[in-house]
Amino acid sequence: MDSTHRGGDPANLPSDSVRGSNQSGVRAHNERLVLSLVRQYGPLPKAEIARLTGLSAQTVSVIMRALEKEGLLKKGEPVRGKVGQPSVPMSLARSGAFFLGLKVGRRSLDLLLTDFNGHVEGRVHLSHRYPTPDSVVKFANGAIAQLLDQLSPEHRARVAGLGIATPFRIWDWAKPLGLPASELEAWRDRKIADELAEAWDFPVYLRNDGSAACGAELVFGDQNKPRDFLYFFIGFFVGGGLVIDNTLFTGRTGNAAALASIPIGIKGTKVNQLVDVASIYTLERLVIDAGGDSGMIWDNPAQWDLPEGVLDAWISRAAEGFAYAILSATCLIDFECVVIDGWLPDPVRAALVSRTAQRLNEIRVAGIEVPELREGSIGRDARALGAASLPLSDKFLVDRNAFLKG
Known part of the structure; x- marks a missing residue:
C-alpha cells in the first residue's frame, strides 16, 4: 500500500506542549518543530508556520533557511494572493534523510529503506519457518549492505538509523509455531539491536511489532x-x-x-x-x-x-x-x-x-x-515502516510523542 504522507488540517493548532520558543539556545527544538509540522500538514509557507508555532517571522526565516541549506526542506512553486508578495510553501526534501526498518516476523523477515517522506526506496524479503537470533542478524546485515549499495555516497551519509519491529517474548510462542520450546530459547539472552548497532555506523532502535505498526499509522498514515x-x-x-x-x-x-x-x-x-x-x-x-x-x-x-x-x-x-x-x-x-x-x-x-x-x-x-x-x-508494510519511523522521530521530530499532538 502506498505510504505517501497525507496532510492534516492546519486549522487544528498544535497543543501548547509543542509550541516554539524565541529564546536563544533552542534552535534545535524549533527546527524539529518546523519539520514536524511540515510532515503532519504538508507543504507550508513561512507565515503559516509562524502562525502555528507562535515563533516570530524572523526566527522562522532563519530556521527555514538553515533547514533548506541542510537539504531537509525544499521550496515549492510560489502561490500568489490578491495583495503582497507571493508565499512560497516549503516541503520535506525526499532525499533529506533515509531510514531502515526491519520487521521480524514469525514467518518472514522484511527490511525496508525509506526516504524522508516515508516512500519505500528498496526492500529485501525472506520467508522462513521461524526466526532465530542468528538468522535474523545474518539477514539484517546482508539486507542492509544490499540496500545501502543502492545509494550514492551523498545519500549513504544521510542514513539516520535502523529501527527494529519484533515480537516481545517470542520464546513464549513456540507452541503455535509448532516448535519445541527449546527452539526459541536463544531469544531470551540475545540482544539483536546491540549486535546490529556494533556492525553499523548509525543508531539502532527497538520496539514491539504491534506498537511499531501503530506508530506507522500515526507518522505516515491518514x-x-x-x-x-x-x-x-x-x-x-x-x-x-x-x-x-x-x-x-x-x-x-x-x-x-x-x-x-x-x-x-x-x-x-x-x-x-x-x-x-x-x-x-x-x-x-x-x-x-x-x-x-x-x-x-x-x-x-x-x-x-x-x-x-x-x-x-x-x-x-x-x-x-x-x-x-x-x-x-x-x-x-x-x-x-x-x-x-x-x-x-x-x-x-x-x-x-x-x-x-x-x-x-x-x-x-x-x-x-x-x-x-x-x-x-498503511497495509502489510506497517511493522517495517513503523520500525523506520523510530530513527526519524528520534532525529528529526519534536520528540517521539509530542510531535504527534495537533
Whole structure:
C-alpha cells in the first residue's frame, strides 16, 4: 500500500506542549518543530508556520533557511494572493534523510529503506519457518549492505538509523509455531539491536511489532483520525497499539495493548482469546487442513488464492472475535475510532472490517457507544515502516510523542 504522507488540517493548532520558543539556545527544538509540522500538514509557507508555532517571522526565516541549506526542506512553486508578495510553501526534501526498518516476523523477515517522506526506496524479503537470533542478524546485515549499495555516497551519509519491529517474548510462542520450546530459547539472552548497532555506523532502535505498526499509522498514515483510537494489526499473531491524545502509549514494559491476549470467551477453565481466531496462523491451519498451500500467504500478501470457503470461514470467526474485543476495550477507554490493518490483501481487509462493523451493530451492550471502525491506511508494510519511523522521530521530530499532538 502506498505510504505517501497525507496532510492534516492546519486549522487544528498544535497543543501548547509543542509550541516554539524565541529564546536563544533552542534552535534545535524549533527546527524539529518546523519539520514536524511540515510532515503532519504538508507543504507550508513561512507565515503559516509562524502562525502555528507562535515563533516570530524572523526566527522562522532563519530556521527555514538553515533547514533548506541542510537539504531537509525544499521550496515549492510560489502561490500568489490578491495583495503582497507571493508565499512560497516549503516541503520535506525526499532525499533529506533515509531510514531502515526491519520487521521480524514469525514467518518472514522484511527490511525496508525509506526516504524522508516515508516512500519505500528498496526492500529485501525472506520467508522462513521461524526466526532465530542468528538468522535474523545474518539477514539484517546482508539486507542492509544490499540496500545501502543502492545509494550514492551523498545519500549513504544521510542514513539516520535502523529501527527494529519484533515480537516481545517470542520464546513464549513456540507452541503455535509448532516448535519445541527449546527452539526459541536463544531469544531470551540475545540482544539483536546491540549486535546490529556494533556492525553499523548509525543508531539502532527497538520496539514491539504491534506498537511499531501503530506508530506507522500515526507518522505516515491518514492524519485525519480522532485523537484516541485502538489499533489492530493482523500478522502471524494479531496485535496492535493504543493511541491516547495522539500519542502512542507503550506502557511500562513497552508491551501495552497486548490485544492478542484479550479474552473473547470462557468455558469452565478454558479461555478463548483473540489470538485464537483473528491471527493468520489460524488461517494457515485452515488452508493446510483443506489441502492448500499455506506458503503463498506469506510469499504474496497482495493477492491470495485460497481453497474455496476457507477465507470466508476465517473472516467470520475473526470478525466475531474483533467485535467482542472492541466492545471489551471500549468499556475501559471510550475510543472514538478503531483501526484494523494487517498482512492482508486489500479486499480481505475491507471484507473483515465490513463484517466486524456489521457484528458490532448487531450486538447490544448497555452504557457504551460503539466506536467507528476504519481500515488502516498503511497495509502489510506497517511493522517495517513503523520500525523506520523510530530513527526519524528520534532525529528529526519534536520528540517521539509530542510531535504527534495537533
